[in-house]
Amino acid sequence: MTAYSLTHLRQLEAESISIIREVVAQFENPVMLYSIGKDSSVMVHLAIKAFHPAPLPFSLLHVDTTWKFREMIEFRDQFCAEHHLRLIVHSNRTPEAQSLSPLIHGSKRWTDVMKTQALLQALAAGNYDAAFGGARRDEEKSRAKERVFSFRDVHHQWDPKNQRPELWQIYNGRVHKGESIRVFPLSNWTELDVWQYIHREAIPVVPLYFAAVRPIIERDGLLILRDDERIPLKPGETVQPRLIRFRTLGCAPLTGAIESDAITVPEIIAEMLVATTSERQGRAIDHDEAGSMEQKKREGYF
Amino acid sequence: MTNSRLIADDFEMLLEEQDRKGMVRLLTAGSVDDGKSTLIGRLLYDTRMIYEDQLAAIRRDSARKGGDGGALDLSLLTDGLRAEREQGITIDVAYRYFSTLKRKFIIADCPGHEQYTRNMATGASNCDLAVILVDARHGVVRQTKRHSFIVSLLGIKHVVVAVNKMDLVDHSQEVFDTIVRDYANFATRLELPDLRFIPVSALLGDNVVAASTSMPWYGGETLLHYLETVHIASDRNLIDMRFPVQLVNRPNLDFRGYCGTVASGVIRRGDDVVVLPSGAVTRIESVIAFEGEVPEAFPPMAVTVTLADDVDVSRGDVLVHPGNLSRLDNAFEAMVVWMDEEPMALGKQYVIRHTTNTVNGQVASVRYRVDVNTLGREPGAPLAMNEVGRCTVRLTRKICFDPYASNHVTGAFILVNRSTNRTAGAGMIVDRATSLRSLEDHWDRETLESLPTPALSRISADERARMLGHRPVTLLLTGLSGSGKTTLAYALERRLFDAGLSVCVLDGRRMRQTVSRDLGYSESERSENLRRATDVARVLNEAGLICLAAFVAPSAAVRNKARQALGPDRYLEVHVSAPLDVCRERDVSGIYTKADSEQLADVPGVSFPYEQPEQPDLVLETDRLSVGDSVERMLELLRDRSVITSR
Ligand SMILES: Nc1nc2c(ncn2[C@@H]2O[C@H](COP(=O)(O)OP(=O)(O)O)[C@@H](O)[C@H]2O)c(=O)[nH]1
Numbered sequence: 001m002t003a004y005s006l007t008h009l010r011q012l013e014a015e016s017i018s019i020i021r022e023v024v025a026q027f028e029n030p031v032m033l034y035s036i037g038k039d040s041s042v043m044v045h046l047a048i049k050a051f052h053p054a055p056l057p058f059s060l061l062h063v064d065t066t067w068k069f070r071e072m073i074e075f076r077d078q079f080c081a082e083h084h085l086r087l088i089v090h091s092n093r094t095p096e097a098q099s100l101s102p103l104i105h106g107s108k109r110w111t112d113v114m115k116t117q118a119l120l121q122a123l124a125a126g127n128y129d130a131a132f133g134g135a136r137r138d139e140e141k142s143r144a145k146e147r148v149f150s151f152r153d154v155h156h157q158w159d160p161k162n163q164r165p166e167l168w169q170i171y172n173g174r175v176h177k178g179e180s181i182r183v184f185p186l187s188n189w190t191e192l193d194v195w196q197y198i199h200r201e202a203i204p205v206v207p208l209y210f211a212a213v214r215p216i217i218e219r220d221g222l223l224i225l226r227d228d229e230r231i232p233l234k235p236g237e238t239v240q241p242r243l244i245r246f247r248t249l250g251c252a253p254l255t256g257a258i259e260s261d262a263i264t265v266p267e268i269i270a271e272m273l274v275a276t277t278s279e280r281q282g283r284a285i286d287h288d289e290a291g292s293m294e295q296k297k298r299e300g301y302f
Numbered sequence: 303m304t305n306s307r308l309i310a311d312d313f314e315m316l317l318e319e320q321d322r323k324g325m326v327r328l329l330t331a332g333s334v335d336d337g338k339s340t341l342i343g344r345l346l347y348d349t350r351m352i353y354e355d356q357l358a359a360i361r362r363d364s365a366r367k368g369g370d371g372g373a374l375d376l377s378l379l380t381d382g383l384r385a386e387r388e389q390g391i392t393i394d395v396a397y398r399y400f401s402t403l404k405r406k407f408i409i410a411d412c413p414g415h416e417q418y419t420r421n422m423a424t425g426a427s428n429c430d431l432a433v434i435l436v437d438a439r440h441g442v443v444r445q446t447k448r449h450s451f452i453v454s455l456l457g458i459k460h461v462v463v464a465v466n467k468m469d470l471v472d473h474s475q476e477v478f479d480t481i482v483r484d485y486a487n488f489a490t491r492l493e494l495p496d497l498r499f500i501p502v503s504a505l506l507g508d509n510v511v512a513a514s515t516s517m518p519w520y521g522g523e524t525l526l527h528y529l530e531t532v533h534i535a536s537d538r539n540l541i542d543m544r545f546p547v548q549l550v551n552r553p554n555l556d557f558r559g560y561c562g563t564v565a566s567g568v569i570r571r572g573d574d575v576v577v578l579p580s581g582a583v584t585r586i587e588s589v590i591a592f593e594g595e596v597p598e599a600f601p602p603m604a605v606t607v608t609l610a611d612d613v614d615v616s617r618g619d620v621l622v623h624p625g626n627l628s629r630l631d632n633a634f635e636a637m638v639v640w641m642d643e644e645p646m647a648l649g650k651q652y653v654i655r656h657t658t659n660t661v662n663g664q665v666a667s668v669r670y671r672v673d674v675n676t677l678g679r680e681p682g683a684p685l686a687m688n689e690v691g692r693c694t695v696r697l698t699r700k701i702c703f704d705p706y707a708s709n710h711v712t713g714a715f716i717l718v719n720r721s722t723n724r725t726a727g728a729g730m731i732v733d734r735a736t737s738l739r740s741l742e743d744h745w746d747r748e749t750l751e752s753l754p755t756p757a758l759s760r761i762s763a764d765e766r767a768r769m770l771g772h773r774p775v776t777l778l779l780t781g782l783s784g785s786g787k788t789t790l791a792y793a794l795e796r797r798l799f800d801a802g803l804s805v806c807v808l809d810g811r812r813m814r815q816t817v818s819r820d821l822g823y824s825e826s827e828r829s830e831n832l833r834r835a836t837d838v839a840r841v842l843n844e845a846g847l848i849c850l851a852a853f854v855a856p857s858a859a860v861r862n863k864a865r866q867a868l869g870p871d872r873y874l875e876v877h878v879s880a881p882l883d884v885c886r887e888r889d890v891s892g893i894y895t896k897a898d899s900e901q902l903a904d905v906p907g908v909s910f911p912y913e914q915p916e917q918p919d920l921v922l923e924t925d926r927l928s929v930g931d932s933v934e935r936m937l938e939l940l941r942d943r944s945v946i947t948s949r
């Protein structure tokens with residue numbers, strides 16, 4: 001690169017750091033949503049950079065659906081301990097939630113109760129005026145128009161018609177009491193950028209992203225990891241050892257694996273460069289109905 | 303395993319290459335149906351950024367939509383929210399990403415709809431480059447001009463005009479050339495330093511990624527090739543160092559760092575710096591990135607600096623080099639784009655966000671509005687949504703800024719509505735040197751004309767007076783809005799005219815709409831307005847006419863200058879006086895209502911001082927006199943001073 005110019009990753013990094021700092025400067029009580037996935041890993045890494053040598057001036061919040069992969073939870077606890085991060089874990093404990101199972105009630109209802117509602121409970125309990133999320137605009141159509149500072153009303157709802165124009169790098173975080181802003185520091189990153197950055201910065205991610213032989217059930221076209229005795233076999237189903245990895249991580253019974261032999265980050269990137277399907281395909285949630293993400297966002301989902 | 307290890311090693315090299323990629327942010331604009339979505343879809347498709355499952359979804363949607371017999375509609379790839387999909391138009395800025403081996407691209411996809419100037423401005427604010435779509439069949443249309451204007455307003459330096467749908471005009475070079483000529487003609491009025499034209503067919507892919515075989519006459523590059531190679535690095539300002547402090551980082555007593563993003567210039571360890579606005583002088587002790595100390599930082603790096611001395615620095619302050627200070631003031635002129643449904647209100651308090659600063663301020667005046675379709679200037683009035691105008695902004699304290707033309711970071715700001723918290727407007731600070739030219743005090747400036755020159759006219763003033771039967775004079779009727787100046791001026795004009803005299807009214811309101819339409823209502827602008835009026839009055843007097851000038855003219859000092867400029871024997875001052883509540887009640891122009899609802903600042907007698915004339919030639923208390931009585935008294939004055947004969 002010529003003198004005084006930054007590579008695209010450096011530019012993205014600088015932009016994200018500046019956004020994260022801006023939130024701390026503008027808000028009284030921000031929190032960072034931490035989903036344990038690769039995007040969260042990158043976001044936390046950027047936040048640590050933003051405040052170095054000071055510790056992170058906010059907590060991480062993990063909304064645990066209680067059906068996350070075991071390796072995710074292990075990774076989370078180790079990662080947070082290593083970096084001395086304050087972690088809040090919240091699960092929906094209402095009777096309705098207790099009676100629900102992702103195996104029986106379908107991904108729509110499950111996501112609503114265990115993710116959206118749980119998130120709203122946690123945000124209300126913490127009285128946060130800003131919450132960081134690791135979503136990217138390239139993930140899904142309805143995200144393409146998302147602001148970096150996304151306004152939510154007192155019910156945490158997103159109204160696509162009532163978003164503030166965002167010019168230059170000037171962010172308007174002014175809210176009335178009870179209203180809040182969701183902040184997406186990775187807005188301009190793509191899946192490829194994320195992996196390249198993970199590679200360059202040697203950022204640790206959950207081992208499930210790397211290929212290994214794992215016990216797999218094939219169900220409704222998805223490769224489901226039998227992570228847990230709670231996932232019963234349906235008639236005719238068998239558990240097969242298969243060489244798989246995950247492109248995206250969510251609830252164990254709702255997240256499909258892909259067949260892959262990529263065991264390093266460069267191999268993952270190589271695989272991605274020739275991939276023919278997008279990363280969200282492995283998520284049951286987006287398949288429910290056209291525009292389903294938009295609907296969920298209106299209701300308060302990240 | 304060994305095999306894939308080897309592949310991985312090769313791949314390391316490819317990755318390193320990827321790591322050297324640059325980034326370009328571009329904007330696409332066009333009217334509805336010019337093929338913008340198709341073009342973006344084409345760029346994404348041909349650079350293989352579309353995955354199978356997305357493609358399958360588009361195929362499904364294409365079939366459902368049924369247009370073109372269900373052929374693959376690439377435009378479906380890029381449309382976003384459901385409501386918009388139903389209306390069939392894009393109404394908000396959407397961001398798309400694609401990359402090639404050379405560069406990563408961020409596309410701000412801006413809607414073509416008539417009403418969305420604000421979205422264009424939003425999308426343009428972060429872009430290096432703009433692609434403006436023109437439909438080859440329609441050529442340069444109103445919206446092309448509007449889009450180009452906004453692109454130049456937001457300071458985008460590189461513009462590509464993609465003349466699309468060439469397949470529908472038989473790939474005709476003539477059609478293309480005509481559009482190029484039309485556009486170039488109109489663009490001379492804009493600031494577009496780097497302008498290119500490319501004939502394309504988004505639908506078929508000609509000259510988008512692959513060169514067209516149907517247009518052999520076109521020897522230029524494809525759109526993608528241009529995007530990959532256009533030189534944008536030198537667009538940045540690496541000269542004027544500006545480091546707006548975003549955050550003070552103080553984890554413990556031993557460390558105090560100032561976090562921020564370098565806005566422009568290069569900041570180095572060991573540099574002497576000035577902290578603005580305080581003016582404190584210190585030195586950069588270290589520049590810290592996460593990796594550790596670095597010798598220097600440049601835009602857009604986000605770093606932390608420590609200072610050699612214990613000076614007071616907080617968020618919103620700016621570090622600059624001593625020989626290169628930014629402007630420091632509590633007022634500036636700016637081009638403002640209004641973005642809120644609630645129209646701009648003059649004098650109303652807004653929150654102004656500028657770099658890392660938050661400060662209260664108001665729009666004091668609108669000098670003129672720009673018709674975004676014709677680029678014509680219209681008289682200033684508070685801006686409504688999607689309008690653009692040149693405004694004077696006044697703040698409650700001083701901030702550091704630069705003209706937007708030289709610095710897109712320190713020259714930009716937004717206005718936030720204090721009660722709704724909505725982002726109401728966006729502004730670009732105009733170079734003060736030009737904006738102040740008209741605000742300079744011209745009263746005492748020596749002009750060529752004021753130097754002694756031989757009288758060119760062969761008619762003397764006496765000859766004129768003899769012929770017209772009266773002496774020329776300017777009667778200044780000064781007083782609050784609603785005091786009755788204009789009414790009296792026109793009534794007196796009638797009387798004098800009927801008596802066979804040559805007379806005319808110089809109406810303050812007309813003056814504002816014509817000669818002084820670029821002026822606002824600040825003290826200096828009011829002064830300039832009266833100076834111009836005086837010049838006009840002088841010409842009228844030189845022609846022998848009696849000039850009845852109806853102006854608020856609130857400043858005694860400025861009235862005095864008018865007296866000097868015209869000469870004491872050609873100047874008479876009439877104070878048209880009525881108590882403020884009477885003027886308010888009359889409120890002919892609605893000015894007081896607006897002042898009360900904070901829509902108007904600087905209303906004399908309310909929010910701006912009116913200095914009573916100390917020795918007027920005549921006082922008319924219009925709350926007690928009839929119009930007829932007042933006219934009689936003015937006639938008396940004119941007779942008394944032998945302007946007219948006492949017949
Ligand atoms: N023949 C032809 N049609 C085109 C071309 N580009 C776009 N179109 C068609 O023009 C229509 C409008 O295109 P679209 O991309 O939706 O326009 P947008 O409103 O600017 O996004 C669609 O029917 C496209 O298929 C082109 O280069 N040639």
